[in-house]
Amino acid sequence: MLEINYYLILSALLFSIGVLGVLVRRNAIIIFMSIELMLNAINISLVSFSSYLGEISGQIFVFMVLTVAAAEAAVGLAIIISLYRNKSTVNIDEINILKW
Amino acid sequence: MIQLHELQFIIPLITICVASVLVLIVEVFSRNREVVFAVTTLSVFVALIITIRDISYSTIILNNFININNVSSGFNIVVLLSVLLSLLESRSYLIKKQINFGEYYAIILFSLIGMMLMVMANDLLIVFLGLEMMSICFYILAGFMRKRIKSNESALKYFLLGAFMTGFLLYGITLIYGVSGTTNLMVLFSNTLLHQEPLFLIGVGLFLIGFLFKIGAFPFHMWVPDVYDGAPTIVSGFMSTAGKIAAVATIFPIILKLNILDYRIIISVVSVLTMMFGNIIALAQTNIKRLLAYSSIASAGYLLVGLAAFNDMALRGILFYTLAYSFMQLGAFIVVGIIEKSSSDNKDFSNISLDSYKGLAKRNPVLATIFTLFLFSLAGIPPFAGFWGKYYLFVAAIKANLIWLSIVAILLSVIGIYYYLKVIVYMWFTDPETDETYIMSPLGTTAIILSIAGTIFFGLFPEIFFELIRFY
Amino acid sequence: MEWKLELILFVLLSVMAVFSAIMMVTRRSPINSAIFLIINFFASAGIYLLLQAQFIAVIQVLVYMGAIMVLVIFVIMLLNLQDESKLSEQFSYKKLTSLLLSVLLFCLLGFSVFFGFSGKFTSISGEAEKLGTAESLGKELVLAYSVPFEIAGLLLLAAVVGAVVLAKKSFD
Numbered sequence: 030m031l032e033i034n035y036y037l038i039l040s041a042l043l044f045s046i047g048v049l050g051v052l053v054r055r056n057a058i059i060i061f062m063s064i065e066l067m068l069n070a071i072n073i074s075l076v077s078f079s080s081y082l083g084e085i086s087g088q089i090f091v092f093m094v095l096t097v098a099a100a101e102a103a104v105g106l107a108i109i110i111s112l113y114r115n116k117s118t119v120n121i122d123e124i125n126i127l128k129w
Numbered sequence: 130m131i132q133l134h135e136l137q138f139i140i141p142l143i144t145i146c147v148a149s150v151l152v153l154i155v156e157v158f159s160r161n162r163e164v165v166f167a168v169t170t171l172s173v174f175v176a177l178i179i180t181i182r183d184i185s186y187s188t189i190i191l192n193n194f195i196n197i198n199n200v201s202s203g204f205n206i207v208v209l210l211s212v213l214l215s216l217l218e219s220r221s222y223l224i225k226k227q228i229n230f231g232e233y234y235a236i237i238l239f240s241l242i243g244m245m246l247m248v249m250a251n252d253l254l255i256v257f258l259g260l261e262m263m264s265i266c267f268y269i270l271a272g273f274m275r276k277r278i279k280s281n282e283s284a285l286k287y288f289l290l291g292a293f294m295t296g297f298l299l300y301g302i303t304l305i306y307g308v309s310g311t312t313n314l315m316v317l318f319s320n321t322l323l324h325q326e327p328l329f330l331i332g333v334g335l336f337l338i339g340f341l342f343k344i345g346a347f348p349f350h351m352w353v354p355d356v357y358d359g360a361p362t363i364v365s366g367f368m369s370t371a372g373k374i375a376a377v378a379t380i381f382p383i384i385l386k387l388n389i390l391d392y393r394i395i396i397s398v399v400s401v402l403t404m405m406f407g408n409i410i411a412l413a414q415t416n417i418k419r420l421l422a423y424s425s426i427a428s429a430g431y432l433l434v435g436l437a438a439f440n441d442m443a444l445r446g447i448l449f450y451t452l453a454y455s456f457m458q459l460g461a462f463i464v465v466g467i468i469e470k471s472s473s474d475n476k477d478f479s480n481i482s483l484d485s486y487k488g489l490a491k492r493n494p495v496l497a498t499i500f501t502l503f504l505f506s507l508a509g510i511p512p513f514a515g516f517w518g519k520y521y522l523f524v525a526a527i528k529a530n531l532i533w534l535s536i537v538a539i540l541l542s543v544i545g546i547y548y549y550l551k552v553i554v555y556m557w558f559t560d561p562e563t564d565e566t567y568i569m570s571p572l573g574t575t576a577i578i579l580s581i582a583g584t585i586f587f588g589l590f591p592e593i594f595f596e597l598i599r600f601y
Numbered sequence: 602m603e604w605k606l607e608l609i610l611f612v613l614l615s616v617m618a619v620f621s622a623i624m625m626v627t628r629r630s631p632i633n634s635a636i637f638l639i640i641n642f643f644a645s646a647g648i649y650l651l652l653q654a655q656f657i658a659v660i661q662v663l664v665y666m667g668a669i670m671v672l673v674i675f676v677i678m679l680l681n682l683q684d685e686s687k688l689s690e691q692f693s694y695k696k697l698t699s700l701l702l703s704v705l706l707f708c709l710l711g712f713s714v715f716f717g718f719s720g721k722f723t724s725i726s727g728e729a730e731k732l733g734t735a736e737s738l739g740k741e742l743v744l745a746y747s748v749p750f751e752i753a754g755l756l757l758l759a760a761v762v763g764a765v766v767l768a769k770k771s772f773d
Binding site: 130131146149150153191192194195230233235236239240242243246252254255258259261262265266268269273275284300304307308326327328331 | 710713714717718745746747748749752753755758762763765766
C-alpha cells in the first residue's frame, strides 16, 4: 500500500500551482479557475486523511467544500458578468481600483 | 440524534432563517418593499430581544455542532445590534441609489445567519460554512450597485481575494483534521498533547491567516479601503462592523482555549503593523470612506492586541470594544451615507471627499456635532465608549506581560487622533463651499440616535454591558 | 502485485493531474484553460477512487465537471473573451516573484506534510471501503450531519438569489 505522504505531496503541489495561477494570471476567469484548482487540491488531502484515518467527517467536509465551490462559482461568475456589462473587460490590470 | 427541545436554544437563529425565506416569498408575490423591510427589521429585533432574554443558556446542542454560552450570546447581541442599526438607515439610502430590491434584505439576513452560526460554532465545519455564507453574501452586497463600475470592481476584488484566502483557511482545517482526526472544537481544545505537534501549529496558523484576512489585518488588509470605497456606503458600514465583529468573535475563543503561547509574539507583531499601517496611511486620505476604512484597519489592530493577549481580560476588552465599535463606526458610516445621498448630482459616489465636509457645522450643526462625537469615540477620547474598549484591551495586554505592545498601541492611537481631528477641523473651522441641505429620514434619525446614545451611555457606564450578558 | 498496481495508477493519475494543472495555469485562451482544468478534475476523481471514496469520485465528475465547469465554459463563451498576450512576452519581476513565492509555498507545505505524516499512516484503513459508499455518506449526512446539510442548503439559496440579483439585466 502507498503511504499517505504521496497523496499529500500531490495535493500540496496542485495547491501551489493554483496559488501560482492566482498570482500570475490577469484574466479574472482564469484566476477563478485557479482558485477552484486550489480547492480541489484541498479535497484530495481531505479524502486521503479520511480514508487513512477510517473516519467519515473528512468526506463530509469534501461535500461541503464542493457546495461552497458551487455557490462561489455562481456568485463569482455573476460578478464577472455584471462587471463585463459595464466595462467590457475581465482583465484585472484594466480595473482601476484593483491595484494590488 | 437531534432532539426537538434543543431547538428552543436557537430560536433567534430560526427566526432569522424563517424571515429570510419569508422575505423572498413576499418579494416574489407582492414586490411590496415596505412589507419586506418591516419583516426584516422586526425579525432582527425579535432575535435581539430573545438573545438578551436567553443570555443565561449554556449548552452544547445539535450533535455537538452548536455551542451556546454567555460569550457567544454576547457577541451575537453585538452582531444583531449592528445589523439592526444598518438596516434602519438602509432603506432611504437604497431608494436614493435606486437599488431598493427586496433581495437586499434577504441577503443581509443570510449573511446574518452565517455570522451567528460562526459565533456559536463548536465544529470547524460550521465555522467554515458560516464564514463562507457571510463572505458570499458580502461579495454580493459589495456589488449591489450593479450599474456602477466602482461597485462591480470592488465586488470582484473582494471575491477573488476572499476566495483565494478561503483556500488557505481550508488547508489549515485540513491539516488540523489530519493531525487530530476530528474537527470538533471541544475535542481539539481538550487534547493538550496535540498542541505540541508542529503540523497542528501550522494548521492553526493557516486557519488564523484566513481569519486575519476577514478582519483586515496587515498584511492582508489591501482589500479593505478599495472594497469599502466601492461598496454602497451603508454596506461598507455593515461589513466593517458586523463582519469584522463576527470574525473576531469566532477566532478569539479558539485562540483563547487553545492557549498556545507560540502565537502570542506573531499576533503581537501583526497587531503593531496593522495599527501602524492603518493609522499612518489614514493621515493622507482625502476620501472620507477610505479614511474610515483605514481607521477600521487600525481598529482591527486594537482588536488584535486583545487577540495577542488571549486572557480573560482580553475577552472582556474584545466584547466591549466590538460593542463600542459597532455603535461608533456604524454611526459614522450612517452620517457619511446621509451626506452622500443628499448630493445634488447622483453621479458615481459624489460627496465623499473631505471637501464636502467643509463648514458642515455652519450648515447643519446637529449633524456636525453628532459626527464629531462619533469621531471622538473612534479616536478613543474619554468618556465615550471607544475609550473604555481600548482601555480594557491595553490592560489585557499588560496583564499578559506584553507591556511593550500596550505602549506601542497607546502611542499609535495618539497618532490616530490627528486624522480624526483633521475631519473635525474641516467641519468646524472652515467656510462652507456648498449650501446643500441634508435630508434625514425618520428611520435613519432613529439609527443615529440609538448609536449616539449607545456611544455615550456605555462610555459612562461600561460595566452595564457585562451585567447584561452576565459576564463578570 | 496489488501494491504495484496502485503505484502505477497513482503515478499515471498524478502526472496527468500535475501536467493538466500546469497547462491550465499557462494557457493563453481561457477556454483551453477550462478544458485542462476539467482533465485535472478527472484525474482527481481517479485519485479519489484509489482512495476508495467512490461516492466523492462520482460527485466530482457530476458536480465539478458536469455543473461548475459547464457554467464556467458557458460564461467564457458568453463573454467571448480575447486571449491574453503571451505570458513569456510580458515578463516582469512581479511574475518572477510570484513564481518564487509559489515554489517556496510548495517547499514549505510539501516538506511539512511529507515529513510530518511520514510513517503515521502507512495503509488505507480497512473501513475506508465501506465509508466511501453512497449509503454510508447519505446516512451520515441526514443523521449526524443534518445541521451542516441544512446550512449548505441555505448557502446555495443565498448564492442563487445573489447571482440573480447581480446578473439580471433590469429590475422593474
